[in-house]
Amino acid sequence: MGGKVTLSIEVELGWGVHDLDAAPHLSADGSAERAYLSRLLNCADALDVPISFDVVGHLLQSACDGSHEGPHRDGWFDADPGTDASVNPLFYAPEMVRDIVDRPSGHELCTHTYSHVPCQTVDEETVGWELDRAQSQIETVTGSKTVSIVPPRHSRPSSETLREAGIEIMRMSRDTSDKSRPGRLVELLYGPHPTFEPRLVDGVVETYCTAYPSLTSSALPSGQRDPLAPFRLLPVRVRQSLQRQYLSRAIDAAVETDGHCHLWCHLYDLSNQYQWPVVRSFLEELAARRDSGDVRVLTMAELNDDFREDEAADASYADGGADRPHAAERADHPRLDDATDHENKERVRVYD
Ligand SMILES: [Zn+2]
Numbered sequence: 001m002g003g004k005v006t007l008s009i010e011v012e013l014g015w016g017v018h019d020l021d022a023a024p025h026l027s028a029d030g031s032a033e034r035a036y037l038s039r040l041l042n043c044a045d046a047l048d049v050p051i052s053f054d055v056v057g058h059l060l061q062s063a064c065d066g067s068h069e070g071p072h073r074d075g076w077f078d079a080d081p082g083t084d085a086s087v088n089p090l091f092y093a094p095e096m097v098r099d100i101v102d103r104p105s106g107h108e109l110c111t112h113t114y115s116h117v118p119c120q121t122v123d124e125e126t127v128g129w130e131l132d133r134a135q136s137q138i139e140t141v142t143g144s145k146t147v148s149i150v151p152p153r154h155s156r157p158s159s160e161t162l163r164e165a166g167i168e169i170m171r172m173s174r175d176t177s178d179k180s181r182p183g184r185l186v187e188l189l190y191g192p193h194p195t196f197e198p199r200l201v202d203g204v205v206e207t208y209c210t211a212y213p214s215l216t217s218s219a220l221p222s223g224q225r226d227p228l229a230p231f232r233l234l235p236v237r238v239r240q241s242l243q244r245q246y247l248s249r250a251i252d253a254a255v256e257t258d259g260h261c262h263l264w265c266h267l268y269d270l271s272n273q274y275q276w277p278v279v280r281s282f283l284e285e286l287a288a289r290r291d292s293g294d295v296r297v298l299t300m301a302e303l304n305d306d307f308r309e310d311e312a313a314d315a316s317y318a319d320g321g322a323d324r325p326h327a328a329e330r331a332d333h334p335r336l337d338d339a340t341d342h343e344n345k346e347r348v349r350v351y352d
């Protein structure tokens, strides 16, 4: 047995906020995000740690004329510059995606839709168009479609539309906060990071994440943006140390329960000198604990396969078919249900 750990990182650049006002979290020309992606990929190569990268489909293009004939509302693509990567590197980044795919660590390209639509704000036709378009882009780069999605702002698409687009696994946020504002600040500093098992919802496997980025610290700058004022009172080293402990304990929890731990952030979150050393140090620990047999590190696609194989084996065991010696042991660790899963949209950060 042992725990399972999944890492997923949103790559969206300018598309993450193109329907909002400003982008104070991004570097002006995407250079910081590109530099830290290279560092992250080099580190993952050295440690052989695979990551699911949730990519906005439009970034896979090297250029466009700014007109995309989808069923979106008027003005949806107004922020699309209609130029190319050399002029607007926050809206086109095919070389970043190519770098992810070409690395030997088995990273996964997961979709974050084509143009970062919050799925519940548009009709099914638009979601379908977004997914078809994103799948075509991914297929061009990898040779096959992805089975994985992280919906922008965790705005839930319909299972039917997902299945029609070939999606088999989705990451959704599960808010564990039910706390006062001070309680929330303490949770962001100390955790604990929750553990939820994958579950099947209407034919689509759901894996979870926290409503706040968990691989990076909310108490340190997110990309180019300062953290909340109360956190700035703490020395940077203290904040880094607390995040490092948060991450170690997140793995501990997965190991102790034979459970699943899913950590996430945006690429921009880790793209600064404060976050990156913590992430790198954590990846080293994760690889060491993987090597010692404590945990497996699975992409979302691998988690999907793992879950479905387990379900099939359990069904077979229930039918008296297969020998499944650890099934009883598994029953000692019932999957957590939805009791704490009340979606509190006010607490979901706007930049996810
Ligand atoms: Zn375009």
Ligand SMILES: [Zn+2]
Pocket (backbone or CB within 6 Å): 010, 012, 016, 112, 116, 152, 153, 351, 352
């Ligand atoms: Zn996003």
